[in-house]
Amino acid sequence: MNGLHNIKSLTLDELKTWLKSVGEKPFRAEQIQNWLFRNQVENVEEMVNISPSLQSKMKEAFYIHSLTEELKKESVDGTIKWLFKTYDNHYIETVMIPTNGRFSVCVSTQIGCAMNCSFCRTAKMGFIRNLEAGEILEEIIRVNWHLKKAGILNVENNQAEVTNIIFMGMGEPLNNLENVHRTCCTLHNQKLFNMGRKRMTISTSGVVPKIKELVDRNTPCCLAVSLNSTNNEQRSAVMPVNKTWPIEKLLEATDEYTKRTDNYVTFEFVLIKGTTCTKETAKELIRICAPRRCKVNAIALNDGDDPHLEAPSTEEVDQFLEIVRAANVQITMRNPRGRDILAACGQLAYKQGTAESC
Ligand code: SF4
Numbered sequence: 413m414n415g416l417h418n419i420k421s422l423t424l425d426e427l428k429t430w431l432k433s434v435g436e437k438p439f440r441a442e443q444i445q446n447w448l449f450r451n452q453v454e455n456v457e458e459m460v461n462i463s464p465s466l467q468s469k470m471k472e473a474f475y476i477h478s479l480t481e482e483l484k485k486e487s488v489d490g491t492i493k494w495l496f497k498t499y500d501n502h503y504i505e506t507v508m509i510p511t512n513g514r515f516s517v518c519v520s521t522q523i524g525c526a527m528n529c530s531f532c533r534t535a536k537m538g539f540i541r542n543l544e545a546g547e548i549l550e551e552i553i554r555v556n557w558h559l560k561k562a563g564i565l566n567v568e569n570n571q572a573e574v575t576n577i578i579f580m581g582m583g584e585p586l587n588n589l590e591n592v593h594r595t596c597c598t599l600h601n602q603k604l605f606n607m608g609r610k611r612m613t614i615s616t617s618g619v620v621p622k623i624k625e626l627v628d629r630n631t632p633c634c635l636a637v638s639l640n641s642t643n644n645e646q647r648s649a650v651m652p653v654n655k656t657w658p659i660e661k662l663l664e665a666t667d668e669y670t671k672r673t674d675n676y677v678t679f680e681f682v683l684i685k686g687t688t689c690t691k692e693t694a695k696e697l698i699r700i701c702a703p704r705r706c707k708v709n710a711i712a713l714n715d716g717d718d719p720h721l722e723a724p725s726t727e728e729v730d731q732f733l734e735i736v737r738a739a740n741v742q743i744t745m746r747n748p749r750g751r752d753i754l755a756a757c758g759q760l761a762y763k764q765g766t767a768e769s770c
Pocket residue numbers: 525526527528529532533534535581582583584616617758
């Protein structure tokens with residue numbers, strides 16, 4: 413944006429280096445981050461303990477906001493979806509899901525996505541670019557602004573703050589790991605967002621080398637994997653990533669994740685009629701999950717997302733769950749949220765050149 417940088421993307425050390433370069437004291441970095449991420453101010457002028465001359469230097473070098481709100485849609489179930497325009501005129505979507513006084517935010521990490529999963533609308537946009545850490549953090553801050561303006565407090569600490577973050581909006585988070593890692597570290601920082609590791613979940617389609625990198629970096633987050641099928645032929649048909657990293661390689665990586673982090677993995681599983689929601693698949697899912705520390709998060713396909721795929725009936729879903737539960741595999745059926753505003757899993761996308769998100 414006119415050669416300016418996103419100030420929210422900088423780490424504390426990067427901000428200190430910049431302050432030194434413009435003849436300012438490095439300790440101002442903590443104060444500035446406090447204003448950005450704790451007080452979540454809307455303007456530099458609100459940073460009252462920052463001198464007007466430093467405020468001017470900041471405005472010459474950085475922009476504070478990089479997103480503009482284009483649309484906000486509210487579902488009958490309280491889910492809200494925002495359409496944000498980026499500084500370079502692209503569009504991303506962010507979803508807030510309220511549940512019993514807690515607020516989860518599903519953030520986008522890329523504009524579009526290159527993974528081409530057949531059940532996903534974002535895939536149809538293609539890949540445009542990675543979001544910066546500052547842009548991802550701004551998605552969350554803007555939801556906090558909404559809660560604050562509406563006077564809505566969470567039940568956890570009685571603040572107008574989101575309580576959980578899910579990296580499951582547009583994009584493959586592990587293909588943008590540097591920025592996602594920076595985002596998680598800022599969220600986890602006790603002096604800033606103070607969000608516990610268990611409150612942040614990165615959901616991947618299965619980019620195996622990046623799962624290992626996530627462990628090496630010790631990114632403060634939980635891991636969810638979109639498994640969606642139990643055999644390679646089926647999985648490759650809906651998720652092309654499986655052709656590069658088949659299920660065996662994926663499970664090796666999640667086993668290593670579990671061993672090294674002592675966290676369980678959540679397997680996301682989309683139930684599709686005649687394909688993944690069958691008795692045979694339920695038995696294969698047991699074979700995969702029973703020996704592992706994991707849980708399964710199942711969701712029925714969004715009907716109409718793909719003309720070649722069909723949502724299962726309630727009876728088929730119930731039968732699937734019964735078989736899996738009988739083997740003591742922990743499985744929960746996720747309630748689709750925000751379907752009427754196309755905010756549910758796999759429904760996020762923006763039709764470039766139109767006035768509305770699709
Ligand atoms: S499901 Fe996720 S990884 Fe797959 S195409 Fe959609 S956004 Fe990308």
